[in-house]
Every structure is written in C-alpha cells, then in structure tokens.
Amino acid sequence: xxxxxxxxxxxxxxxxxxxxxxxxxxxSGMQLxxxxxxxxxxxxxxxxxxxxxxxxxxxxxxxxxxxxxxxxLTQNQYFVTRQKGTEPPFTGEYDDTETQGTYKCVCxxxxxxxxxxxxxxxxxxxxxxxxxxxxxxESEADTSHGMRRTEVKCxxxxxxxxxxxxxxxxxxxxxxxxxxxxxxxxxD
Numbered sequence: 001x002x003x004x005x006x007x008x009x010x011x012x013x014x015x016x017x018x019x020x021x022x023x024x025x026x027x028s029g030m031q032l033x034x035x036x037x038x039x040x041x042x043x044x045x046x047x048x049x050x051x052x053x054x055x056x057x058x059x060x061x062x063x064x065x066x067x068x069x070x071x072x073l074t075q076n077q078y079f080v081t082r083q084k085g086t087e088p089p090f091t092g093e094y095d096d097t098e099t100q101g102t103y104k105c106v107c108x109x110x111x112x113x114x115x116x117x118x119x120x121x122x123x124x125x126x127x128x129x130x131x132x133x134x135x136x137x138e139s140e141a142d143t144s145h146g147m148r149r150t151e152v153k154c155x156x157x158x159x160x161x162x163x164x165x166x167x168x169x170x171x172x173x174x175x176x177x178x179x180x181x182x183x184x185x186x187x188d
Contacts, residue, residue, distance in 0.1 A: 062108050062157040073107065080179045081107050081159035084144070084151070089124025092180025096120075101187040102132065103178075108157040112136050112183065113176065121168070121175055126183065128176040129168045137176075139164060152176055 064072075069082050079085040094103070103113040103126070113128040113136075121127035131137045135155055142151040142163065152161045161182045168175030 059110075059156055064157075069107070074181075076181050077106055080181045081161075084160040085179075086162075087125075087179045087181050092125060094126040094180040094183055094185060095124060097126075097185070099185060099187055101185050103128075103183045103185055105154040105157060105159055105161075106182055106184045107159040108154060109184075110136060110154055110156040112154060112161065113178070115185075115188075119169055121177070123175075123177055125162060125177045126180055127168070128178065129170075129172045129174055131176065137161065152178065154182075 066082065070078055073081065076087065080087060098115070098118075100115045102111045103115070103118075104111050111132045113126075113130075114132050117128045117130045119127055119129060138153050138155045138158075139150045140153070142149045149163045150165075152164050153159060154161060159182060160179075162176065162178040165175045165177060166173055
C-alpha cells in the first residue's frame, strides 16, 4: 500500500535526516521521492546560488495520465506542456503584455512568475529574470534538437514551460524564456 507523502518544511526534514550541508551549500529546489519503499531527498544546485529559505513548504506532485491532461488542456497546451513542444515565436498571448499580475501554470495553477520580473528580451516569448519563488520551478538538462539547454518545468506538475539562459538582465542575469500557452495570467 502506497501512502501520500506528508508536506514537510526544510527544518522538519533536516531534523529527520542528517543534512548538515544545508547550512553551507546553496540549493534552488528540494523534492522528496518514494522509490521502492525508501524516502529519498533530492537537492538541486541553484544557478544563482541562493540559500533555500528555511521553512519553505513543499507541495505534493500532481500526477495525471495523458487522457486526463488531454481532457483538461487545449491541443496546443497539451503539446507544449506535456510533450515538451514550443509555440512559434511572437505568437504567444503574453509576449508583449505588460499587465500586472501573477503568471500561473496552465496545468495546475501554481504561481510561477510575477509581472514585475518580466522584461522584453526580443526573443518572441515572455521572458522573466526570476521565478515567483525558488520552489516554483525546477530545471533539468535538455539536449534535444542538437542543442544543450536547460529546461524549466513547473515543480508541482512537471509541465514543460520553456528554457532558462544566463543572458538575462540584473539582478539575476537569468532569462526564463517561457511559452505563453503554458501560462495563465491572474491580474492584480
């Protein structure tokens, strides 16, 4: 019988697992995975080398099969978020928008980016220099199409959002290049 993992704070996890390196290393994300009856803690180094905030709460992953995602999403949303597709540049709803608000994941509603970190990169896709919180997105290596890039995913439902590059503006120097179709803007 498989039980759901409880939501734990970083402090609670550190109490149960010897994580003396949490205080001395920099991490952008943390997730718990149950594999073969063992609870594994996975830490990912941060591009911007920031400390993981103590007390940050991790939500449970949302898991659906492809039929459920197809029922919930439009064909284009499914292609981009579940099949790692890309919308054509300069065609997305949010490329030029300057409306104030929070950009949420179209699949699960998790807040991903804030409009005050959005900038015009000229790339043809909405660009942000930072996520809404360090826990909001995850990244992983992407070597598809003969390129080396870093894919950005929603940390809650693993939706493909776009890619992150290190050619963005200050204060982070990062450019999160995100597909509009993966986002839903909740206006302030």
